[in-house]
Amino acid sequence: MSGLGAVVGLALVDPVLPVLPGATASLAQEVPVPAVVMVPAGPFIAGSDRAEREAAYRLDEAAYRHGVTRERQWYENERPRSVHDTGRFWITRTPITNRQYEVFVDNNFREEPDVDKQTWDAYGLIHPYSRTAPYRWAGGPTEGREDHPVVLVTIADAYAYAGWLSERTARSWRLPTELEWEKAARGTDGRRFPWGETFDPALLNSHDAGPFGTVPVGRYPDGASPFGMLDAAGQVFEWTLSPGNPGRFVVKGGSWDDKGCGVCRPAARHARPEQIKHILIGFRLILEEPAQ
Numbered sequence: 001m002s003g004l005g006a007v008v009g010l011a012l013v014d015p016v017l018p019v020l021p022g023a024t025a026s027l028a029q030e031v032p033v034p035a036v037v038m039v040p041a042g043p044f045i046a047g048s049d050r051a052e053r054e055a056a057y058r059l060d061e062a063a064y065r066h067g068v069t070r071e072r073q074w075y076e077n078e079r080p081r082s083v084h085d086t087g088r089f090w091i092t093r094t095p096i097t098n099r100q101y102e103v104f105v106d107n108n109f110r111e112e113p114d115v116d117k118q119t120w121d122a123y124g125l126i127h128p129y130s131r132t133a134p135y136r137w138a139g140g141p142t143e144g145r146e147d148h149p150v151v152l153v154t155i156a157d158a159y160a161y162a163g164w165l166s167e168r169t170a171r172s173w174r175l176p177t178e179l180e181w182e183k184a185a186r187g188t189d190g191r192r193f194p195w196g197e198t199f200d201p202a203l204l205n206s207h208d209a210g211p212f213g214t215v216p217v218g219r220y221p222d223g224a225s226p227f228g229m230l231d232a233a234g235q236v237f238e239w240t241l242s243p244g245n246p247g248r249f250v251v252k253g254g255s256w257d258d259k260g261c262g263v264c265r266p267a268a269r270h271a272r273p274e275q276i277k278h279i280l281i282g283f284r285l286i287l288e289e290p291a292q
Helices: 025-029 050-064 098-108 117-123 129-135 155-169 178-186
Strands: 036-039 042-046 082-086 089-092 237-243 248-252 270-273
Touching: 036 178, 042 178, 082 178, 089 178, 098 155, 117 129, 178 237, 178 248
Parallel strands: none
Antiparallel strands: 036 089, 042 082, 237 248, 248 270
C-alpha cells in the first residue's frame, strides 16, 4: 500500500516519511508524522434517532441539574439516523498535539496559538480570558503540555498545517468531513459512544471526572472507537471540512468542560465561526490513500 503499512484490529499505521527533493534525511526525520488508524470503505450508520437524542438530554439534565440543552434543542439538528458510505481512509489516532504543531510553527513562520483579551472577550464565551493562559503559547507551548492537543487554532490554521505536512511528507493530508469523522469515531453499527451504548465518564476527558482542562492525548485507551481512534469523545472539539451556516464549520467530539456529555456523542454536531480561536477546539487529520 505504497508505504502506508496495514492495520490489523487496533494496530497503528506509521506512514513512511520520505526524503523530499532538496531535503536532507535529518531534516525529514524531524517532522513528527502523526500515527494513523485505517477506516475501511463501506457503509456505516450515522446520525441519531429520537431515542438517542432523548437519552442525551437526560444525561445532560442529570449532570447539570437543569434542562438548558433540551430547552435550546441542542441535538435537534443532528443528521437523521441513516446509512452512508465512505471510501477507505486513514485518520490520525489522536488530535494533533502541541509538539507536532510546534515543528510546523517553527519551520513555517506561522503564528503561535494565541489570542488577545479584546478578541477573546468579543467572542462572548462563558470562559473568562484568564482560562486561556495554559493554552496560549509564548515561545512554544506551556512546559509540560507538549503532548496535549493543540487549541486556539482557526480552521485556516488547520488547513495550513495539513498543507505543510503534505508537502514535507509527499502524502496528502487534510481535515476530515463530518461523515468521515463520525464513522471513525463510532464504527459501523451506529453506537452512541465510541466504546458502546452507555456513557462512562472513566473513558474520556470530560468535566464529569476529568481535570477541567486538556490532558495528554491517548490517556483513555479503553475509550477507543472500533477502529482505534482515541479522544473521539471529550478532550477537545475538532474542526471538520463540513460547512455549517455561512462562515461556520462543523465541529465534533465534545470537550473537557462538558458534563453528562450528550454533546460528546459522535452524532452530535454544531458549527463554530471559522475565525474563532477557542480553548475547546483542536483538530485531527486524514491521510488520503495514494493514487494507484
